[in-house]
Amino acid sequence: DAKTTQPPSMDCAEGRAANLPCNHSTISGNEYVYWYRQIHSQGPQYIIHGLKNNETNEMASLIITEDRKSSTLILPHATLRDTAVYYCIVRPSSCSARQLTFGSGTQLTVLP
């Protein structure tokens, strides 16, 4: 699976948008970009995934650059409960039975 690079930590003010970047310059054409987050002492939680089009759901928006070498997860109105480690993962096909490989992620701290 392609490797991803994320900043180790970010802060965001409560109520503001949190923009979390991810570089995946070696991504292949059949690889999707997945985002998960892990709140302290809990299991990871699925947020969103996409292939090349921008995606939006009730939790977040995913913006993928045209060359697909990077993406940004956007939490439009961050709350204190969004404080977590956010993982950007690249993997083949959403139907793949392969495991998810976690990198170091970005520790997002939402400040009051």
Add this chain to the structure above:
Amino acid sequence: GAVVSQHPSRVICKSGTSVKIECRSLDFQATTMFWYRQFPKKSLMLMATSNEGSKATYEQGVEKDKFLINHASLTLSTLTVTSAHPEDSSFYICSARDNGHRKEQFFGPGTRLTVL
């Protein structure tokens, strides 16, 4: 979203004892489940892939005789840490892949194991 449960959520045991952790998919069937381990301030590391009705596939460096995995049904996988030692203390997380149309992986809440 789909629900994956783990039991127990927290366990403390003496060195040398065995501990069994259960992972259940509550509202979907899962042919494949994954077991991860996470040490403090570290990322999740895959230990093994559990396949219903067949032997588990272990990652390099994970002892299959120490971490016994059984996946006897489409909704249950168990991880048994045998002869636990303090260095086995960790956060163990399972993940189940939905066989149905969602085809996504959903994670359990994790089990905190402390070996004294």
